Amino acid sequence: MTRTYLSRNPSVLWFLLILSGFTLGVTLLSQAYGVAFLSTSFIKTLGMTLCLCLVALAMDLIWGYAGILSLGHMAFFALGGYMIGMWLMYARTEAIVITALSNEALPATAQEIQNGIAAQIFGVVGASELPPVWLFAHSLPLQLLLVVLVPGLLALIFGWLAFRSRVTGVYLSILTQAMTLALALYLFQNDSGLRGNNGLSGLQNIPGLDGVSQDRVSVWFLWASAFALGLGYLLVAWVVSGKFGSVIRAIRDDEARVRFLGYSVEGYKLFVFTLTAIIAAIAGALYYPQAGIINPAELAPIASIYLAVWVAIGGRGRLYGAVIGAAFVSLLSSWFTGGRAPSINLGFYTINWVDWWLILLGLSFVGVTLFAPKGIGGLVDLWQGLRTPDRKGADLGPGDGSLLEKEAKK
Amino acid sequence: MTQLLEVSGVSVTFDGFRAINNLSFNIGPAELRAIIGPNGAGKTTFMDIVTGKTRPDEGKVLWGDRLQSLLAMSEAQIARAGVGRKFQRPTVFEDQTVADNLMMALKAARGPLAVLFWSPKPADHARVAELATEVGLGDALGRKSGELSHGQKQWLEIGMLLAQEPKLLLVDEPAAGMTLAEREHTTRLLVDLAKTRAVVVVEHDMEFVRRLNCKVTVLHEGSVLAEGTLDHVTRNPQVIDVYLGRSER
Numbered sequence: 001m002t003r004t005y006l007s008r009n010p011s012v013l014w015f016l017l018i019l020s021g022f023t024l025g026v027t028l029l030s031q032a033y034g035v036a037f038l039s040t041s042f043i044k045t046l047g048m049t050l051c052l053c054l055v056a057l058a059m060d061l062i063w064g065y066a067g068i069l070s071l072g073h074m075a076f077f078a079l080g081g082y083m084i085g086m087w088l089m090y091a092r093t094e095a096i097v098i099t100a101l102s103n104e105a106l107p108a109t110a111q112e113i114q115n116g117i118a119a120q121i122f123g124v125v126g127a128s129e130l131p132p133v134w135l136f137a138h139s140l141p142l143q144l145l146l147v148v149l150v151p152g153l154l155a156l157i158f159g160w161l162a163f164r165s166r167v168t169g170v171y172l173s174i175l176t177q178a179m180t181l182a183l184a185l186y187l188f189q190n191d192s193g194l195r196g197n198n199g200l201s202g203l204q205n206i207p208g209l210d211g212v213s214q215d216r217v218s219v220w221f222l223w224a225s226a227f228a229l230g231l232g233y234l235l236v237a238w239v240v241s242g243k244f245g246s247v248i249r250a251i252r253d254d255e256a257r258v259r260f261l262g263y264s265v266e267g268y269k270l271f272v273f274t275l276t277a278i279i280a281a282i283a284g285a286l287y288y289p290q291a292g293i294i295n296p297a298e299l300a301p302i303a304s305i306y307l308a309v310w311v312a313i314g315g316r317g318r319l320y321g322a323v324i325g326a327a328f329v330s331l332l333s334s335w336f337t338g339g340r341a342p343s344i345n346l347g348f349y350t351i352n353w354v355d356w357w358l359i360l361l362g363l364s365f366v367g368v369t370l371f372a373p374k375g376i377g378g379l380v381d382l383w384q385g386l387r388t389p390d391r392k393g394a395d396l397g398p399g400d401g402s403l404l405e406k407e408a409k410k
Numbered sequence: 411m412t413q414l415l416e417v418s419g420v421s422v423t424f425d426g427f428r429a430i431n432n433l434s435f436n437i438g439p440a441e442l443r444a445i446i447g448p449n450g451a452g453k454t455t456f457m458d459i460v461t462g463k464t465r466p467d468e469g470k471v472l473w474g475d476r477l478q479s480l481l482a483m484s485e486a487q488i489a490r491a492g493v494g495r496k497f498q499r500p501t502v503f504e505d506q507t508v509a510d511n512l513m514m515a516l517k518a519a520r521g522p523l524a525v526l527f528w529s530p531k532p533a534d535h536a537r538v539a540e541l542a543t544e545v546g547l548g549d550a551l552g553r554k555s556g557e558l559s560h561g562q563k564q565w566l567e568i569g570m571l572l573a574q575e576p577k578l579l580l581v582d583e584p585a586a587g588m589t590l591a592e593r594e595h596t597t598r599l600l601v602d603l604a605k606t607r608a609v610v611v612v613e614h615d616m617e618f619v620r621r622l623n624c625k626v627t628v629l630h631e632g633s634v635l636a637e638g639t640l641d642h643v644t645r646n647p648q649v650i651d652v653y654l655g656r657s658e659r
Contacts, residue, residue, distance in 0.1 A: 244526045246510045250503045257501045260461060261574065262489035262520045271522040 012237045015320055016230055023226040031215040040215040043222055044290045045334060049327050050225035051287035052310070054232045056326035057319060058276035058283070059307050061236050064316030065245065066272045067252025069169075072158075072176035073280045074303035075183050076151040080281030081288030081298070082187075083150055085200035086134060087143035088289060091207035093120045094138070124198050131193030147285045148278055155277030156270065163266040163273070168255070177301045184299035199295025203288055221290050228286055229323075232279055237319055239275070248272060309365050315377025324376050333357065412475060414439040414608050415578055420459060420469030421632075429455040430466065431632035439577065442604035444619045444640075445612045447629035448652060453612045456629070457580045461495050462488040474577075490520055494576030498583045500563035504556030508547050508566055511555050512538045515570035537573070545569040561592055568599070578608045585618045597621045616640075 028034040030043055038046075055077050062068050097116035101108035108116075118130045136142035162175055190196035206217060239245060248268055250258045255265045288294045307326075314325015335341055336357035344351040353360075368375055417435040421428065430452045437443055447453055458464035460471060462485040471480040473491060480488055489495075502511050516534060519525065530538075542548050545565040550558065555566055564584070571579060581600065585593045600622060603609050613619050619626060619640060626643050628635045630652045636643040643649050 239526065242526070243513060243528055243530075244522070246503075246506060246514050247525060249505060250514060253503055253505055254501060256463075256485075257497075257503075259485035260489050260495050261515055261570070262486050263525075264484065264486040264520070264522075267522050 009237055009241060011318075011320055012234065015233055015323070019226055019230055019233075023223060026222060027219055030219050032213070032219050033216075040218050043215075043218045045331075047218065047222040047225045048287050048290045049330055050222070050229050051283045051290070052330050053323040053326045054225070054229045054283035054286075055280045055307060056310050056314070056322040057229070057232050057236050058279040059311045060316055060319055060322035061239065061279075062272055062276045063308065063311060064318070064322065065240050065252065066248040066269060068269060068273065069173045069308065070176045070273070070276075071173050071301060071304040071308065072180045073276065074307055075180040075299050076155060076277040076280040077284035077287070078294065078298040078303075079151045079154070079183075080147045080284030081291075081294045082194060082200065083143055083147040083281070084285040085203050085288055085294050086137040086194075087140050088203045088205075088207065089121060089200050090117065090134065090137040091140070092202060092205055093117045095207060095210075096120065122195065125190040125196050127191075133193045144285075147281055151281035152274055152278045155274045159270045159273040163269045166266075177304065180299055180301050180304055184296045184301075187296035187299065197295055197297075199293060199298075200288075201293045203294065204290065204292035206289065218290070221286065225286050225290075228282060232283075233319060233323070236279075240319070309361065312365060313368050313375050315375030318374075318377045318380075320380070321375055321377025328376065329361070333361070336360070412439070413437065413472075414441075414474065415460065416470070416472040416477075417456075417460070418470050418472075420466045420471065422455060422459065422464060422466045429632055430459065433469070433629075433633050435627065435634065437578070437608045437610060439608055440604065440606060442601060442609045442622060442624040443611070444622055444624055444626045445610060445629060446614070446616070446619060446626060447635075450631075451629040452632040453629055454582065455632075457495065457582060457610075457612065460488075460578075460580060461485060461493055486520070489574070489576075492575075492577035494571045494574045494579045496567055496571055496579070496581045496584065498586060500560065500567050502555045502558075502563050502566050502570070504554065506555060507552055508542060508555050508558070509538055509551040511566060512541055512569055512573050515573035517573065517575045541569045541573055544572070560587055561589070564588065564592075568596075572603075576607065579603060579610070581609065581611045583613055583615075584611060585613065585615055593618060594621075 026038065026043060026046055029037040031038070031040055055073060059070070059073055062070050062073070094113065094117055097113055097120060098108070101112060101116060114130065115128070119128045122128060122130070130137075136146060158176075158179055162172060167175055186192055187194055188197050194200065204214065204217070206212075209217060240248070247258065247263055250261075251263075251265055251268055258265055306329075310325040310329045311322045312325070313329055314323065315321025336353045339354055341353040341357075343353060372378055374381065413436045415435075415437050417433060420430055420433045422430040433452070433456065435456070445453055445456070455464060459466050460480065462480060462483060465481065472478065473480050473488075473493075478491070480491075480493075483491065503514070506514075513530060513534065516537060518528060518534075539548065539551065542551050545568055547558075547562060547566060547569065550562070555563065558566060564587075568584075584596050584600070588596060597618070600609055600611060601624075604624070611619075611622060623640075625638065626640050627637045628643050628646075628649050630648075635652065636646045636649050
């Protein structure tokens with residue numbers, strides 16, 4: 001069964017091979033485990049890129065396969081980050097407070113420790129009590145559960161409301177964007193319980209790993225991210241390979257017809273929406289400890305639009321396309337915006353890439369949409385000699401000019 | 411005689427236009443019926459109501475022995491209860507192969523989780539191949555259905571309907587765009603199907619209806635004008651007036 005599955009989907013095997021080769025290569029070039037060729041911050045960038053690839057995979061499942069252009073998946077990504085960030089921040093602050101109070105004459109009570117933590121974390125927003133949403137922040141297992149549950153439930157409720165009213169197309173996109181914006185605005189408030197626009201910080205310091213240097217931790221997170229991406233790829237490839245994949249692609253192409261086949265379109269959409277939200281949340285939970293900081297700006301609608309751009313440029317409707325798009329565009333983006341790209345002096349004007357990168361990205365998005373709808377992933381078809389006919393949506397088969405069938409075959 | 415589908419007193423209005431006006435219609439479990447009528451008589455709206463796409467303003471639509479009301483069910487539930495619909499324009503999923511199309515239509519559990527964990531048994535593959543052969547696509551299983559000709563798409567859609575194993579089949583202008591030989595094949599198939607299930611054919615073409623040799627219901631302005639054999643209804647002066655007077659003779 002597994003063998004036939006892999007032989008039917010050779011790209012899965014190739015992807016896993018390339019991913020493990022990449023991970024091994026980076027490990028051998030790292031400071032902690034190899035020849036110290038790559039800086040720790042670059043390894044973190046690579047690890048974060050893998051997480052972005054994972055969320056792009058989720059985006060491809062919902063947009064490329066099920067045809068739902070969600071502009072809210074980075075909200076689930078950020079929520080996943082917030083959930084893990086709460087534990088990271090709580091546990092680290094707890095250690096600091098306990099050390100500080102150990103110098104007192106009397107041993108500190110649990111209440112004193114609790115108050116100390118609250119004052120430490122919330123002093124910045126002028127509060128001194130732990131808000132109710134931090135109820136489980138002391139426990140890693142519970143908070144890990146929340147990484148899945150909070151975004152999953154939000155997606156379930158939002159999706160249920162949206163899909164059952166049969167909101168589709170661009171209206172659904174707008175609705176998801178509104179959800180993201182509303183969530184971001186809520187989190188910007190100081191009394192939201194998540195430190196307002198300060199967000200959660202110091203997340204790169206993993207509690208209990210004080211003695212371990214960041215160059216080791218960064219490689220560990222790279223491994224974890226690569227592992228999650230590999231698992232995610234297997235899962236999504238499995239979901240789209242069978243009849244379920246057939247049904248969601250059918251929903252993308254003609255959802256009314258799918259209803260008359262007896263499939264509850266809404267149920268499928270809700271399932272895919274929730275599943276992809278959970279994948280996005282897990283990606284976020286791995287991303288933010290590497291980024292070190294999370295704040296409500298991460299939920300801004302623009303982040304989710306970037307996600308759609310990555311998938312479009314990489315090639316939607318094929319999983320490796322999404323991964324390539326996310327990796328390529330986000331790495332290129334950090335190169336351009338990091339000031340490392342050489343400016344171009346035109347004499348009368350100097351093109352400074354930090355300012356012009358967005359315009360370049362926008363132009364390439366438009367270019368890809370118009371001239372290469374299959375994106376970067378389409379190059380693989382070119383390489384394999386697959387050619388799809390460009391019939392502009394017209395029927396194939398006998399008609400004016402009958403070479404069409406032959407054309408379609410290859 | 412128990413009825414499979416019982417439509418009674420149904421009316422529907424679109425923006426003040428009465429598309430269906432106090433329509434009543436019955437069909438038994440194994441019956442072939444043709445519905446004819448001029449454009450705008452409400453034929454398609456009638457099918458929309460039965461399949462759940464349109465909700466009527468008043469009236470009842472009852473289904474099966476237990477007299478279930480179809481009005482409370484969604485399109486998907488109605489389809490699962492056993493109502494299959496063939497559209498006028500062939501609608502198959504062009505991006506997928508003939509086999510995928512048929513496999514999707516094959517009668518099986520329809521819930522997301524059940525479908526996710528479902529994998530085809532040898533019997534399912536055999537059934538798909540058998541259906542494809544039945545509709546003349548036996549050697550096209552691996553082809554994308556977008557590559558098929560118009561007639562082949564029609565057949566693929568009929569194959570998908572058969573795979574659903576419906577108790578009631580609603581067929582909208584099956585002969586449109588078909589060659590003479592294809593029409594004859596279609597006629598035989600519909601007559602054959604009606605031996606085991608109810609088949610409702612909406613058709614413009616009188617010759618085709620004559621070949622079906624079944625009871626005919628004439629719709630006009632959203633209600634039933636006449637019902638009976640084709641010869642009986644074509645002798646009805648009102649029918650001649652509103653329909654035949656315009657298109658034939």
